[in-house]
Amino acid sequence: MTGLEPTIRVQTEPFDIEAEIARLSAGRADVGAVVTFTGLCRDEGGTLAALELEHYPGMAEAEIGLIAGEACRRWPLQGLTVIHRFGRLEPGAQIVLVVTASAHREAAFDAASFLMDFLKTRAPFWKKEHRVDGTSGDWVEAKEADDEAVGRWRR
Amino acid sequence: MKLRYFAWVRERIGHAEEDVDVPGDVSSVADLIAWLASRDEGYAAAFAEPDVIRAAIDHEHVDHSTPIAAAGEIAFFPPMTGG
Numbered sequence: 001m002t003g004l005e006p007t008i009r010v011q012t013e014p015f016d017i018e019a020e021i022a023r024l025s026a027g028r029a030d031v032g033a034v035v036t037f038t039g040l041c042r043d044e045g046g047t048l049a050a051l052e053l054e055h056y057p058g059m060a061e062a063e064i065g066l067i068a069g070e071a072c073r074r075w076p077l078q079g080l081t082v083i084h085r086f087g088r089l090e091p092g093a094q095i096v097l098v099v100t101a102s103a104h105r106e107a108a109f110d111a112a113s114f115l116m117d118f119l120k121t122r123a124p125f126w127k128k129e130h131r132v133d134g135t136s137g138d139w140v141e142a143k144e145a146d147d148e149a150v151g152r153w154r155r
Numbered sequence: 156m157k158l159r160y161f162a163w164v165r166e167r168i169g170h171a172e173e174d175v176d177v178p179g180d181v182s183s184v185a186d187l188i189a190w191l192a193s194r195d196e197g198y199a200a201a202f203a204e205p206d207v208i209r210a211a212i213d214h215e216h217v218d219h220s221t222p223i224a225a226a227g228e229i230a231f232f233p234p235m236t237g238g
Contacts, residue, residue: 039238053237054162056230059214084237096238116238122216124230125237126162139163142234 006068006080010060012087015097024079024101031078035108037098037116043091048137049130053086053095056124060084067118071100074114075107082115084125117149156223158191160201161232164208167201177223184210185219187229201231209234 007023009015017036025031041051064082072080079101089095098115102108121142129137159172181190185205192202202208210217211230223229 055237056159056161056211056214056232059211059230062214063216120238121235123237124161124211124232124235126233127236128162139233140236142236 004072004077004080006065006072006082008061008064008068008081009083010055010057010064011083011085014085014094015083017097017099020081020083020097020099024081024099028078030103031101032103033105033108034079034099034101035105035112037096037112038094039096039116041089041091041093041095044129047132048091049132049134050088050090051095051140052088052128052130054126054128055084055086059124060086063123064119067115067122070118071111071115075100075102075111077102077107077111080111080115082119084119084123086125088130114153117146117153120146121150156226157228159228159230161230163233164201164231168197182222182224183219184212184217184221184223184229187223188219188231191231207233 017038021034021036025034068080068082077100081099083097085095098112100108100111127140129140131137157172157174160168165171177187177190181187188202188205188208191198209232212221212226213228
């Protein structure tokens with residue numbers, strides 16, 4: 001258990017990855033590893049015009065906070081930032097950022113992976129597809145593989 | 156109590172939130188889903204596969220056996236697809 005306070009933001013704006021890394025590591029000499037994961041919007045073979053990301057305000061922040069808190073208990077982290085965007089996002093756009101800082105790389109890698117696995121299955125966000133041909137596509141379906149990914153962290 | 160709906164649950168029902176007075180015999184999340192599904196075609200379509208529906212009470216995930224008596228806000232939504 002650490003006294004670390006994770007930074008959690010749910011926003012429409014893009015994020016500045018360099019600035020977020022610097023916020024966790026600048027001016028300190030005890031951080032040996034910073035891992036970032038950035039999720040981007042794919043064009044699905046040229047068929048996707050945009051994703052519309054819907055979220056549950058209040059619960060989204062709370063649920064990410066619970067997952068981040070669990071990560072802080074399981075790994076010796078020195079910094080943790082999660083940013084998730086919502087609204088209309090076009091191919092190539094950033095969707096989600098996880099930044100973890102630790103003394104050693106293993107904790108930073110594992111915590112980032114853990115956070116993403118749980119974010120995908122527990123944080124209240126939903127993606128709707130808008131097609132290049134102008135039709136409103138389907139809601140993206142949850143993948144069984146994502147549920148299985150969560151299972152590997154059980155202990 | 157206040158009900159909120161998201162993603163295709165919201166689209167099928169036709170609105171994002173509402174205040175409802177539920178009958179006294181509706182005591183669990185599962186009861187509430189069954190009662191809502193009986194209201195009209197939109198609700199029936201939204202809750203056609205109850206097992207797929209996820210629920211949250213006051214911003215926390217709950218399973219369908221959870222009592223609703225103390226709930227302020229109950230939300231229904233499909234499995235999440237963020238990240």
